[in-house]
Amino acid sequence: MRYAFWNNKGGTGKTSLAFQSICQYAAKNPGMKILAIDACPQANLSELFLGGLTGRGGNTLLQRHGLVPRCSLGGYFQLRLPSPYNVPVFNPRDFITQPSVFNPNIPSNIDLVCGDPMLELQSNATNTLANNQIPGTDTWVAVIDWINDFLLPLGNTYDAIFFDCNPSFSVYTQIALASAERLVLPVMADDSSRRAVQNALSLVYGLRLPSPIYATFAFHTKLLAAGRVLPKVHLIVKNRITQYMGPASAYRAVLGEIDTNIEDLLLSNPSHFTFATAHDGMVEIRDFQTTGVVAHAKGCPIFRLKAGKQEIGGHRVDVKEDYRLNCRNAINDLVAKLV
Numbered sequence: 001m002r003y004a005f006w007n008n009k010g011g012t013g014k015t016s017l018a019f020q021s022i023c024q025y026a027a028k029n030p031g032m033k034i035l036a037i038d039a040c041p042q043a044n045l046s047e048l049f050l051g052g053l054t055g056r057g058g059n060t061l062l063q064r065h066g067l068v069p070r071c072s073l074g075g076y077f078q079l080r081l082p083s084p085y086n087v088p089v090f091n092p093r094d095f096i097t098q099p100s101v102f103n104p105n106i107p108s109n110i111d112l113v114c115g116d117p118m119l120e121l122q123s124n125a126t127n128t129l130a131n132n133q134i135p136g137t138d139t140w141v142a143v144i145d146w147i148n149d150f151l152l153p154l155g156n157t158y159d160a161i162f163f164d165c166n167p168s169f170s171v172y173t174q175i176a177l178a179s180a181e182r183l184v185l186p187v188m189a190d191d192s193s194r195r196a197v198q199n200a201l202s203l204v205y206g207l208r209l210p211s212p213i214y215a216t217f218a219f220h221t222k223l224l225a226a227g228r229v230l231p232k233v234h235l236i237v238k239n240r241i242t243q244y245m246g247p248a249s250a251y252r253a254v255l256g257e258i259d260t261n262i263e264d265l266l267l268s269n270p271s272h273f274t275f276a277t278a279h280d281g282m283v284e285i286r287d288f289q290t291t292g293v294v295a296h297a298k299g300c301p302i303f304r305l306k307a308g309k310q311e312i313g314g315h316r317v318d319v320k321e322d323y324r325l326n327c328r329n330a331i332n333d334l335v336a337k338l339v
Contacts, residue, residue: 003338004180006165006173009196012186013239015040015287016086016296017334018164019048019207022334023301025160026107032159034110035096037147039176040166041074043115046072049099049106050114050298062101064114069094074116075149077172081122084129085142087149095150105300111158113150125180127171141226141280143171147179161337169203174219177204179220182234182274184338185219187258197236197258201265205230234274235337236262238284260282283337285330291323 005018012049018036026034038045043061050064051057064071070078076095079088100108130143151161177183183204187197201207206218220230237256262278276279288295288302295305297312307321 001338002161002163002179002181003184003234004163004165004177004182005184005186006163006167006168006200007185007187007196008167008200010167012167012188012196013285013302014167014186015044015048015107015294016288017041017184017186017237017239018162019045019296020302020331021036021111021334021338023107023164024303024331025162025338026110027303028300028335029159030107030109032109033157034107035111035113035154035161036110037073037161037163037176039119039147039163039172040114040115041117041119041172042166043072043076043117045164046112046114048296048299049103049110050299051103051110053297055103055105055299057103057299058219061114064097065116065118070116070118071097071230072096072114072116072118073172074118074122076113077119077122077126078151080146081129085134085137085139092150092154096317103110105298106211107301115164117165119171120273123170123172126175128170136172138226140222141228144175144178144223146175148316152336161183169219175236177219177231178223178228180231183231184235184237185229185233186237188239188339197261201233201272205269207265207269207272230272232274233272235334236278236282238282247339249276281328283334285329285334286326288327289323290317291327292318293317295327 005014007014022036025164026056047057047060050060069075081088085228095113097112097114099110099112126143130140132139152312163180165173166175185200204219223230259278266273273281291302294310294317295302302324305324307319309316309318
């Protein structure tokens with residue numbers, strides 16, 4: 001199965017949730033091979049996998065970028081730019097990293113295609129190539145299939161593939177989403193997140209477009225016309241809910257409005273979802289607080305994080321065991337729905 005963590009609104013905790021969920025999923029399924037693809041030019045997921053702040057994950061990422069070929073998604077896209085419509089001869093392993101080699105906190109059954117700021121530099125060229133007019137060639141589909149082309153020679157190597165997508169709808173995000181089967185949409189308990197869910201579904205499925213003219217050029221129109229299948233919404237993650245009290249009453253109205261919107265869409269467009277009721281497709285994640293800060297500074301899954309006094313960046317912090325267990329259990333709830 002292929003899962004994409006995405007929302008076109010930033011700040012929803014998408015990368016943090018992706019990191020913790022992928023690690024937990026891999027630990028719960030040690031006999032499975034997992035591939036994480038960091039499709040975000042910020043490459044924060046890659047830094048976490050490669051060691052975080054204290055493990056110099058950023059330095060390791062730069063080293064991966066310095067290899068020839070460049071060991072990242074941007075390196076693979078660089079290979080494709082001169083050959084956008086025909087798949088060149090290549091070895092996908094040249095672009096794959098095993099993060100546990102650099103960060104012992106990471107389960108050894110996870111592989112990683114690193115993110116790369118070069119994706120942003122490549123986006124204009126990639127978008128131009130996708131919109132060229134060449135008789136007999138569907139240039140948009142050829143470009144949108146770049147990640148599918150990458151995965152094809154890997155065959156059945158991986159049992160599950162996870163994408164961490166940029167909070168945008170840039171061409172590299174579309175390439176990732178076109179390769180995914182299921183969407184995980186993190187949201188916050190604020191009104192901008194309510195609108196973001198509507199915007200995300202509009203971008204992917206063409207729902208509630210302001211004018212029919214947009215449908216001609218829309219992602220869903222072009223993907224379906226090419227005989228491709230749209231990814232389905234599999235999970236909506238209500239992130240950073242109050243630690244002990246559940247959803248705070250001040251946010252309850254917004255969260256309830258998101259539920260109502262999803263219920264309406266389930267009635268009008270059930271084929272876009274893998275679940276039948278909003279309750280079945282939602283999970284609540286409490287705020288990780290200090291536990292999350294320490295875990296991500298160390299590039300460490302919460303289930304492997306030790307409680308107690310720890311030093312981060314010259315500061316002593318205290319990871320409380322009850323907080324850590326709450327965080328671990330919340331991620332367990334999320335991972336249990338990745339089936």
